[in-house]
Amino acid sequence: MACAVKQVKKPQLKNPLLLEGLPGIGLVANIAVAYLIRKLNAEFFAEIVAPSFPDVSITEKDGSIKTPFCHLYYHKSDNNCSRDLILLYGNTQALSRRGQYGLCGCILDLAESLDCQKIITLGGYRPGRKVSEPALYYAASDLETAREVEKLGAQKLSGQIYGVAGLLVGLAGLRGMKGFCLLAETEGTSLDVDAAKAVLKALSDTLGLKLKIDDLKTAEDLADFLSPFDFGAIAKEQIREGPKPNWFI
Numbered sequence: 001m002a003c004a005v006k007q008v009k010k011p012q013l014k015n016p017l018l019l020e021g022l023p024g025i026g027l028v029a030n031i032a033v034a035y036l037i038r039k040l041n042a043e044f045f046a047e048i049v050a051p052s053f054p055d056v057s058i059t060e061k062d063g064s065i066k067t068p069f070c071h072l073y074y075h076k077s078d079n080n081c082s083r084d085l086i087l088l089y090g091n092t093q094a095l096s097r098r099g100q101y102g103l104c105g106c107i108l109d110l111a112e113s114l115d116c117q118k119i120i121t122l123g124g125y126r127p128g129r130k131v132s133e134p135a136l137y138y139a140a141s142d143l144e145t146a147r148e149v150e151k152l153g154a155q156k157l158s159g160q161i162y163g164v165a166g167l168l169v170g171l172a173g174l175r176g177m178k179g180f181c182l183l184a185e186t187e188g189t190s191l192d193v194d195a196a197k198a199v200l201k202a203l204s205d206t207l208g209l210k211l212k213i214d215d216l217k218t219a220e221d222l223a224d225f226l227s228p229f230d231f232g233a234i235a236k237e238q239i240r241e242g243p244k245p246n247w248f249i
Helices: 025-040 097-113 143-150 164-174 193-203 231-241
Strands: 004-007 017-021 043-049 070-075 085-090 118-125 136-140 178-185
Touching: 004 097, 017 025, 017 097, 017 164, 025 070, 025 085, 025 118, 025 193, 043 097, 070 097, 097 164, 118 164, 118 193, 136 143, 136 164, 136 193, 143 178, 164 178, 178 193
Parallel strands: 017 085, 017 118, 118 178
Antiparallel strands: 004 043, 043 070, 070 085, 136 178
């Protein structure tokens, strides 16, 4: 069974950029993209359902059930000089290598159908030491894009990037699309709002937004937004078990 896309609307977008925000270390990408969806009043238009998602549902206090999801939203820019955004937000990644390739392929197929030619993925980078001010690291699809990302104050990353954050950019390059992965340092033992704010500040101009993000203070500010999983429980899970090799950066 392949991934399925449930699309409720096909937005007409101008030179759109896809920004990925699936779970990873410190939930850096999750927090950053959830914040943008709420801040920009982005509109839901599609859901991706994959057989490689976790086989679990979460029961809510009211007795309802919520399942693993990847949702896509769009934001049309008010500035004629800026580009529109496609925002990918979810509470899971695929659980297998084959599943990750299938999920990324499905995401890119949908992005291409909307004339998207640029991808940015986000995540956390665990340096193995205490982090006071998160430094930024990047990996890009090509040298031209790499030079652009360096202007954001990010350093070249040496090593491996697991999960959608790395794979999506790599597979996009094979399709002639451009993109980069932007990672912020995080200790990875809690939900890292500071790291999420670091990537948002760096991307403000690239996204055509003037973000002050002063209203993003704690992860609990977004705890009731979309995700059925309790942020505190997720943090405890990461601390207890450590990162999942195929999910997290």
